[in-house]
Each structure stands twice: as structure tokens, then as C-alpha cells.
Amino acid sequence: MTVYAKVLSIAVVASLLGGCAASSSVEYSSSENSKMAENEEISQESSGPPAGDVTESESEDVAGSEGAVEDIDYTTGSPWLCSFLDSNITDDTQKPDLKDDFFLSCNLEYLQGIQYPEGYSIYGTTEAVAIQTLEDIADLFTGNTNAESHDAQLALNLYSLYMDWDSRNAVGVTPLKEMVDVVEAIDSIDAMSDYLSGTPLEDQLYKLYSFNIEADPDDSSSGIMVIGPPKLFLDDSDEYKELTSLGQVKKEAKSALVSRIMCKMGYTEEMAREKIENCLAFETKLSSQMISETGKRAPDYIDRVNNHYTLDELRRAQGSVPVLGSIKTAAGYPEADYYILQEPDWLTDLDSLYTDENLSEIKDYLIVRGTLSKAGLLDRECYDWSRECNNQINGSTGDIPVEVVASASVTDDLKWPVARLYCETYLSQDDKDRISDLIDEIVDEYRGILEEADFLTDTTKGKAIEKLNSITKGVLWPDDWSKYECSGLDIASASDGGKLWEAESAVSRYDIDQKIKDYLKPIDKDRWEFPPTEFNCGYDPSKNQMMILGAFARGDIYNSEMSDEVLYSRLGVVIGHEISHAFDSIGSQFDKDGNKKEWWTDEDRKVFEERNEKLEAYLNSITLWEGQENNGKIQTGEVCADMGGVKCMLRLASKKKDFDYDEFYRSFANLWASKASLNYVYYYLTDEHPMSYLRVNVPLQQYDEFLDFYGIKEGDGMYLSPESRVTIW
Numbered sequence: 001m002t003v004y005a006k007v008l009s010i011a012v013v014a015s016l017l018g019g020c021a022a023s024s025s026v027e028y029s030s031s032e033n034s035k036m037a038e039n040e041e042i043s044q045e046s047s048g049p050p051a052g053d054v055t056e057s058e059s060e061d062v063a064g065s066e067g068a069v070e071d072i073d074y075t076t077g078s079p080w081l082c083s084f085l086d087s088n089i090t091d092d093t094q095k096p097d098l099k100d101d102f103f104l105s106c107n108l109e110y111l112q113g114i115q116y117p118e119g120y121s122i123y124g125t126t127e128a129v130a131i132q133t134l135e136d137i138a139d140l141f142t143g144n145t146n147a148e149s150h151d152a153q154l155a156l157n158l159y160s161l162y163m164d165w166d167s168r169n170a171v172g173v174t175p176l177k178e179m180v181d182v183v184e185a186i187d188s189i190d191a192m193s194d195y196l197s198g199t200p201l202e203d204q205l206y207k208l209y210s211f212n213i214e215a216d217p218d219d220s221s222s223g224i225m226v227i228g229p230p231k232l233f234l235d236d237s238d239e240y241k242e243l244t245s246l247g248q249v250k251k252e253a254k255s256a257l258v259s260r261i262m263c264k265m266g267y268t269e270e271m272a273r274e275k276i277e278n279c280l281a282f283e284t285k286l287s288s289q290m291i292s293e294t295g296k297r298a299p300d301y302i303d304r305v306n307n308h309y310t311l312d313e314l315r316r317a318q319g320s321v322p323v324l325g326s327i328k329t330a331a332g333y334p335e336a337d338y339y340i341l342q343e344p345d346w347l348t349d350l351d352s353l354y355t356d357e358n359l360s361e362i363k364d365y366l367i368v369r370g371t372l373s374k375a376g377l378l379d380r381e382c383y384d385w386s387r388e389c390n391n392q393i394n395g396s397t398g399d400i401p402v403e404v405v406a407s408a409s410v411t412d413d414l415k416w417p418v419a420r421l422y423c424e425t426y427l428s429q430d431d432k433d434r435i436s437d438l439i440d441e442i443v444d445e446y447r448g449i450l451e452e453a454d455f456l457t458d459t460t461k462g463k464a465i466e467k468l469n470s471i472t473k474g475v476l477w478p479d480d481w482s483k484y485e486c487s488g489l490d491i492a493s494a495s496d497g498g499k500l501w502e503a504e505s506a507v508s509r510y511d512i513d514q515k516i517k518d519y520l521k522p523i524d525k526d527r528w529e530f531p532p533t534e535f536n537c538g539y540d541p542s543k544n545q546m547m548i549l550g551a552f553a554r555g556d557i558y559n560s561e562m563s564d565e566v567l568y569s570r571l572g573v574v575i576g577h578e579i580s581h582a583f584d585s586i587g588s589q590f591d592k593d594g595n596k597k598e599w600w601t602d603e604d605r606k607v608f609e610e611r612n613e614k615l616e617a618y619l620n621s622i623t624l625w626e627g628q629e630n631n632g633k634i635q636t637g638e639v640c641a642d643m644g645g646v647k648c649m650l651r652l653a654s655k656k657k658d659f660d661y662d663e664f665y666r667s668f669a670n671l672w673a674s675k676a677s678l679n680y681v682y683y684y685l686t687d688e689h690p691m692s693y694l695r696v697n698v699p700l701q702q703y704d705e706f707l708d709f710y711g712i713k714e715g716d717g718m719y720l721s722p723e724s725r726v727t728i729w
């Protein structure tokens with residue numbers, strides 16, 4: 001998916017299953033060998049999840065900083081209690097007046113009653129739907145699924161391999177050990193180059209760089225090869241400058257997992273420790289100029305990484321690093337006229353480190369990262385260690401059923417075959433039609449919001465409306481399944497002697513070959529990037545397309561029995577949210593055709609930026625707990641979208657007779673009700689989505705309709721004076 005856009009923009013469930021994986025954020029999964037290298041672990045989910053028990057971490061560091069967070073009173077948030085954090089909600093928690101903290105007043109009993117399901121450490125209204133999706137998918141594999149089609153059979157066969165523990169246990173760590181031995185045998189930097197450019201990508205242990213085809217921001221109808229840094233062991237380059245307590249937990253949990261598997265491969269504990277240290281030392285040097293996770297979420301990120309290089313320029317930039325060799329020979333892509341090099345400084349650093357003197361660090365980097373990435377494909381013991389690592393990182397306890405984890409892995413490997421089975425089993429055409437009509441209704445209402453935007457000149461307003469009119473929609477599932485068929489891919493089932501490791505390699509190769517086929521051809525903008533099994537919704541600026549994915553529009557988020565009040569406050573607000581992304585601090589940089597091109601007048605852009613700065617300042621003024629500011633800079637897009645969603649639905653509500661506003665507001669508050677472990681809370685510090693209570697209280701307090709309905713006045717916690725309000729639209 002496009003690297004440049006926060007495409008999956010609801011992202012309430014960052015990673016229910018993940019943890020130990022060197023996480024591959026959906027928005028940033030720019031590696032070709034994603035199946036074998038990034039599909040690591042069992043986790044099908046991606047965007048780097050939280051860490052383990054943050055308060056208990058301590059001691060040695062990666063880059064010379066401290067980890068421990070002690071003696072923090074997490075109940076000191078302002079203007080509201082951080083009610084997302086589970087330890088802040090106890091049986092003794094007093095219910096606030098709804099005029100002071102609407103979110104908590106509406107949700108206290110619900111939050112008090114939440115028990116985490118085994119293996120999870122975040123739960124609430126949306127998470128309940130997400131977990132149900134995972135279980136529904138598992139049922140496809142454990143029930144009597146009709147597997148007449150080739151693709152359905154593929155999915156069932158792969159599932160049988162994941163669950164074939166006899167065979168997996170018999171093979172043990174051997175397939176990994178064989179790959180590791182190849183790297184161990186590399187005796188010079190030239191031999192390393194031969195390995196990286198000569199070994200088929202799907203057979204490589206790990207990577208030094210990632211590359212993937214994306215829509216060219218300057219011409220979104222064309223694909224372009226985008227080259228960037230690989231994922232880091234600690235997920236975020238900032239961790240190598242100053243290790244956070246969360247980073248410390250990740251470091252310990254992942255190191256322990258790698259060490260155990262390495263010992264199983266015949267290394268001593270001492271050797272394993274040394275290799276992990278070497279890996280981290282290499283990453284510390286490599287990451288010094290890499291863009292951090294928060295940097296990737298800032299509105300200027302697109303400009304920072306949109307660096308076009310000709311083939312010759314890229315050849316010079318790579319120096320002795322065989323980036324082009326990997327793309328051409330190991331993966332099989334033809335040469336192109338242009339490439340995007342996202343982070344030139346990183347490649348310069350890599351080139352200077354790519355020497356014989358650093359060979360052993362580079363090898364240890366590949367071995368450690370490769371071992372971590374493949375932990376989920378090994379035997380049962382490694383699987384259990386991997387889940388243990390996940391629990392440490394997520395702060396969860398207990399086991400997610402292995403059938404759920406295995407089926408999630410299959411969903412990750414064979415997205416479209418599983419998506420089709422899922423949609424045909426659980427979704428209905430009536431819902432698709434109804435939601436499609438609702439989207440049309442909301443888009444029409446949005447036109448009114450743009451028309452009434454008196455801070456804009458008519459020129460920009462006209463262009464904005466043109467862009468709105470051009471938004472396409474993806475609803476629940478794609479109309480034409482034939483584009484997503486996996487013809488030509490074959491996987492033998494366990495009973496036919498298939499092996500998981502071989503199947504993974506075949507899926508990887510197949511994916512790469514499909515991309516090669518489409519490379520240098522015009523992009524099919526009707527083709528969905530994300531399968532309907534993804535629990536999310538999104539707006540893709542490169543296509544000017546909004547998506548309501550099938551798995552999201554279920555249960556308490558959407559069902560056909562809902563009253564208008566509940567429908568508007570849940571899926572309705574989400575639809576308005578996605579439309580708003582076309583006009584937020586990131587989406588506004590793209591025109592109606594999906595190209596990164598200025599379509600605002602200078603004066604309008606200036607006013608728009610001032611509004612965003614005011615929003616950012618307000619979000620920064622919120623403290624999550626004493627000493628911990630909320631990070632407004634990375635949240636402006638999401639909060640703009642949340643506010644736009646609420647505003648749009650309030651406008652629609654005003655046209656309904658006898659609309660029950662109390663039900664609407666309370667139902668909206670309950671949409672985002674969830675609680676999470678401290679680890680998840682720390683994870684959210686670098687996420688562009690504000691925490692649950694802020695997603696409710698901040699949008700609502702902007703509107704007179706809400707304040708007047710409940711008689712909220714100056715002095716109340718929910719009150720915001722008209723001049724302090726921060727709506728963008």
C-alpha cells in the first residue's frame with residue numbers, strides 16, 4: 001500500500017495478535033519478501049504493538065539511556081483522567097458528571113466490567129468485533145467449509161500445514177538453521193553482495209533494505225519502486241537514541257526469544273548474546289539518521305521521503321550496497337527509469353558501514369533478525385516461546401487459541417482467498433447496499449460542510465467540492481473477485497506431504513511474481529489494496545478512495561437492526577471520518593486524481609495550516625498524566641477526521657424528526673470505549689490516533705449542539721469556549 005498515506009486510518013486494534021514480530025506496519029510494509037521476512041512470527045497483524053510491563057523494566061541500554069519508569073501517578077491526566085489505562089479504572093472509581101468527562105461518565109460501568117479474553121490486553125467495543133472476526137475466520141478452517149474452489153483449497157491446505165505439529169516438530173529448527181548456515185559461511189563483503197543479489201529473495205534469511213512498488217505520489221497512475229530502510233529490532237529509530245521503558249521490554253522479550261531459538265540451533269547462550277549485541281550495535285549505527293515512528297506520522301513526512309532518483313543516481317547513491325542487484329536479480333524486477341529513495345541519509349550510512357570490517361556485525365544482524373522473523377514457522381516449542389514473547393510485550397497473559405493464531409497467519413499469507421471465503425460466509429449483499437447508500441448520503445451532506453467553509457476562497461472551495469465528488473468508495477468487498485484469484489499457486493496439504501516452510505516460500509515467490517507482472521504498468525485504481533478481513537476502514541489519497549472493509553462493519557459497529565441514532569454514531573461517524581481524511585493535514589496535499597499537487601491557493605493553505613497549528617497546540621495542552629503531554633503534532637489528521645465525522649452526522653441528524661440526541665452521544669462514547677494495559681498505552685504515545693477518551697471528548701466539545709443539549713457551561717470539564725475551539729471544517 002502506499003507508503004505515503006495513513007491508509008488504514010481507524011486502526012483501533014493496533015495489534016491484537018502481534019508483538020514479537022519485527023513489526024511490519026501495513027502502511028509501511030515496503031519489503032518484497034514480506035511473506036518470509038515480515039510475516040514473521042505468528043502475528044498477522046502489523047503495526048508495531050506495545051511493550052511489556054513498562055514499570056518493571058530496568059537496566060542496560062542500547063544506546064546509552066535509561067529505561068525505568070517508576071513512581072508515576074497515572075491518574076493525574078488533565079483535563080480528563082486517562083481512562084484508557086486499565087489500572088486507572090477500579091471498582092472505587094467515582095463516576096464523573098457527564099458535563100466534566102462525558103466519555104467516562106457514559107462508559108464507567110462498561111469499563112469496570114471488562115475482563116480481558118485470554119491472550120489479549122486491550123478490549124472494548126471495537127476490539128470485541130475485531131476478536132470476533134478472528135474467531136469467525138478460525139471457524140472457516142475448523143468447520144465444514146466448502147472448498148470447491150482452487151483458492152479456498154489453497155487456504156485450507158495452508159492451514160493444515162500450520163496445524164501439522166507432528167511434521168513441524170519433526171523438522172524443528174532445521175530449515176532456519178540451513179538458512180543461517182549460508183549466512184555464517186559468508187567470508188567477505190563481496191560474498192555478502194553475491195548473497196544479497198544472487199539468492200532468490202524468498203530464500204534469503206533477512207534484508208538490509210526494503211523495496212516495494214507503490215503509487216508514485218507525483219503521478220498516482222504509475223507504480224514506482226520505493227526503497228527504504230528495513231524494520232528495526234526495536235521498531236523505532238528513536239529507541240536507539242534514547243531507549244524508552246517500552247523499548248527496554250521489547251528488547252528483553254525479543255532477545256530472550258532469539259536466544260532460545262539460537263541455542264536450539266546449536267549456539268551457546270554466550271554466542272547468542274554476542275550476536276544479539278552485534279545486531280543492536282549495527283542497528284544503532286544504521287539508525288542514527290533514520291526517520292522515527294513519530295516522524296513517519298507527521299504531515300511533512302511525504303515531502304521528506306518523496307525523493308525521485310534516476311537509475312544512474314540510485315546507482316551512485318547505493319555505493320557498494322547491492323540494492324539494485326537485489327531488486328533485479330534476487331527479486332526479478334526489470335530496471336526502471338525512476339525510483340524513490342525514501343531516506344538518502346540512511347543509505348549513505350549503510351554504504352559507509354558496508355565494509356569487510358563490519359562483516360561480522362552485518363552477518364549477525366541478518367541472523368538475529370532472520371531468526372526472530374521466522375520464529376512462528378518453527379516447531380511447537382518455538383511457537384510457545386513466541387507467544388510468551390508476545391505476552392511479555394503486550395502485557396497480556398494466557399493463550400489465544402492456536403487455531404485462531406494459525407488461521408490469522410493463513411489470512412496474512414493468502415489474504416484474498418481467505419477474504420473471499422469470509423465474505424461469502426458472513427457478509428450480505430443487503431448490508432453492502434445499505435452501507436453504500438449511507439455513504440452516498442454522508443458524502444452529500446459533506447458537500448454542505450465544504451460549501452459553508454467560510455475560511456476558504458471560492459477557488460479552493462470549488463476544488464475541494466470537485467475532490468469530494470471524485471471520491472470513490474469500496475464497500476465491504478470488491479465487486480470483481482477475479483482480480484484477486486491466485487491461479488498458478490499450489491500448496492500441498494499436510495496429508496499430501498506438504499511442508500509449511502516450503503509453502504511459505506512458494507507464497508512469497510508467487511506474490512513477488514504477481515508484482516513483477518504489474519510493475520511498470522498503469523495502476524489499476526479499482527483494485528483493492530486491503531482485503532475485507534482487515535479490521536479497519538481507510539482513505540487512500542493516491543486513489544482518492546474511501547474503504548469500509550467488511551470485517552469492520554459488523555456487530556456493535558454496524559448491524560441492520562440498529563436505530564438511526566446508533567447507526568449514525570458508529571459506522572456513520574466512521575464514514576464521515578474517512579471522507580474527512582481527504583481534507584486533513586495529509587490528505588489535503590493530494591488532488592482529486594490522487595497526485596501530490598497543490599490545489600489550494602496560497603492564502604487558503606496558510607489559513608488551513610494556522611487552523612492545524614491551533615488544533616495541534618490544543619492537543620499538546622492535554623496531559624495524559626503528569627509530565628506526559630499528548631502528542632498533537634502526529635494527531636491532527638485523525639482528530640480532524642473525528643471532528644468531521646461527528647459534524648457531518650450532527651448535520652444529518654438535524655434533518656431527522658424526533659432524533660434522540662442523548663442516545664446518539666452516548667452511543668458514540670461507547671463506540672470508542674476500551675481499556676488497555678500500560679504497555680498498550682505506551683504504544684499509543686507514538687500512534688497518530690488519540691486514546692479512546694480523547695477520541696470522544698475532544699470532538700464532542702467542539703459543537704454547540706452537544707454543549708447546549710447537556711447544558712455544559714464555562715467551568716465544566718467538557719466546556720471549550722468558542723474562541724478556543726479547534727475544528728478544521
Ligand SMILES: [Zn+2]
Pocket residue numbers: 008009010577581637638641
Ligand atoms: Zn483516520
